Structure formats: C-alpha cells, structure tokens
Amino acid sequence: MGAIENVMENKESRIPVEAKELLKSLASEWEDVVDRNSLQVIPVKGAMTNEVFQIKWLTKTETFSHKVLLRVYGEGVEVFFDRNDEIRTFEFMSKHGQGPRLLGRFHNGRVEEFINARTLSASDIRDPEISALIAAKLKEFHDLDMPGQKIVRLWDRSRNWLIATKNLSPPEEAKAFRLDAIEEEISTLEKALYRNDQHIGFCHNDLQYGNIMIDEVTKSITLIVSFFFSSLSYNA
Incomplete structure (x- = not known):
C-alpha cells in the first residue's frame, strides 16, 4: 500500500x-x-x-x-x-x-x-456495428444548434494558426515546410469550396478513435471534443 x-x-x-x-x-x-x-x-x-x-x-x-x-x-x-x-x-x-x-x-x-466507458481502438472503428453507432452520434453532434453567430471559422482559424507557426519557426524551417505558400493554398481552398447555399454546422474536426468512447453495457457512444479543432464550419 x-x-x-x-x-x-x-x-x-x-x-x-x-x-x-x-x-x-x-x-x-x-x-x-x-x-x-x-x-x-x-x-x-x-x-x-x-x-x-x-x-x-x-x-x-x-x-x-x-x-x-x-x-x-x-x-x-x-x-x-x-x-x-x-x-x-x-x-x-x-x-x-x-x-x-x-x-x-x-x-x-x-x-x-x-465516464465509465473505454476509448476506442483503430480496430474498433472497422467494426460495422460500432461504425454505425459513431455515425448516428455524429449526426446528433452536427445537428446541434450552437448559440452565437453562424459564421465559417475554418479559414480565419487556419490563417491564425499559420501566423502562429511562422512566428515560432526559424527561417530555415519555414522555408523547408513552404509556409509562405500555405496562405495562397488556404485562399484557393476557400474560393473553391464557397457556395451561396452552403450549410454551416458545428463540426468536430478531430474524430480520431482516441476521441471516441463506448459504454460496453449500453453501447452508447460519447464524443470527446478538442476545442481548438471544433468549430462552425462546412458540414460534409
């Protein structure tokens, strides 16, 4: 003891x-x-x-x-x-x-x-029954009517991350990872994906198996959210 x-x-x-x-x-x-x-x-x-x-x-x-x-x-x-x-x-x-x-x-x-549940493994998400449970839970998640202004945060957030990365990177690393080119790529994606009829919803954006838990008894799924990934963004 x-x-x-x-x-x-x-x-x-x-x-x-x-x-x-x-x-x-x-x-x-x-x-x-x-x-x-x-x-x-x-x-x-x-x-x-x-x-x-x-x-x-x-x-x-x-x-x-x-x-x-x-x-x-x-x-x-x-x-x-x-x-x-x-x-x-x-x-x-x-x-x-x-x-x-x-x-x-x-x-x-x-x-x-x-939460009395276990974290999923990579093999779990290949299980058709578990995958169906995850899909149903994610549908509930995407249907949340999150309070606040409904705006797409993906692009501003990506640019803010890029600025922070540049500030923290030595010049040789910034050049090696082509950070100067990423700003242009963000703008290209933003223009390509923009539509007047787009649906804006609350997105998880980090749904790897380590962020999914399952109760073995009730078979209920819980999604764990990393808040610097989740945002109001384009729903797939």
Whole structure:
C-alpha cells in the first residue's frame, strides 16, 4: 500500500495548484469521502494535446470511490481557441447529451464528469456495428444548434494558426515546410469550396478513435471534443 501511495503522490505533483484546490472543493461536497485532500491520480493515456488524469477519492464504504476527469491543457494551446467560447460550447453540449458534464474549470484546464466507458481502438472503428453507432452520434453532434453567430471559422482559424507557426519557426524551417505558400493554398481552398447555399454546422474536426468512447453495457457512444479543432464550419 505504501508503494502505491508514493506513486500517487508523485503523480499529484504534476497537477497545478489551482486544479488541486478545485478538486478538493468538489470532494468536500461528498459526505462519504474519507479525506478530500487524499487524491489518487491516475494518468490517462491517449490524449495528444493535453495531460489527462483520472482523480479518485476513497469513500467510507471502501467499496466505492468518487471519480472525475482532470484535463490540463497543453502548453501554448491558448493560441488556438478562446477559453470563453470553449466553456460556452462545452456547457451547451453537455445540456444536449454530448460529451461529459463540466464540473469546474481553472486557468489552464477543466474538471469533467468521469465516464465509465473505454476509448476506442483503430480496430474498433472497422467494426460495422460500432461504425454505425459513431455515425448516428455524429449526426446528433452536427445537428446541434450552437448559440452565437453562424459564421465559417475554418479559414480565419487556419490563417491564425499559420501566423502562429511562422512566428515560432526559424527561417530555415519555414522555408523547408513552404509556409509562405500555405496562405495562397488556404485562399484557393476557400474560393473553391464557397457556395451561396452552403450549410454551416458545428463540426468536430478531430474524430480520431482516441476521441471516441463506448459504454460496453449500453453501447452508447460519447464524443470527446478538442476545442481548438471544433468549430462552425462546412458540414460534409
């Protein structure tokens, strides 16, 4: 038991102080928690841009534990999205049955409901039954009437990313990756895809298997959203 506690303690050092205070505040709302200051921290694999942890607290029954998911944003991701838009979007999605509930947020991340489901693998998405479930869930996602102005953000966002990339790239790398040519390519795509009758919808834009979870019992699908990828954009 001592060895396990040491491992957990080492993992806890990776959590921002502000996040720890938020977690303790959440735990104080559960009367059956043994010690709100005793966090069990378990890294969750599969996240590409954030650090993600399962947080657990032991309860007085010892047969049940409270769990939440802690998401700490990767360094520099504020370049890609507006935090106020992120929270507004997250809350709207939660109210309409998309993704986990938002339990709290701090400067560099958020705390979410822990979903008892597993993350899909590459082989899962080749399964016709699972693929059909994903398609149905994605249809619900694309039909969300997201509040706010209905504008295409894809092109401005792409140009902002390009500017940020140029600012961070040494001249030799910018030349090797032909960054100067990408601005022209963005404009070419924008003109080619523009139509007066286009439908603008809320898009995921990062639907790789690591962002899809399935409940093995109910067969329900949950889509995990990376907010600097999701946007109002062209629906396929």
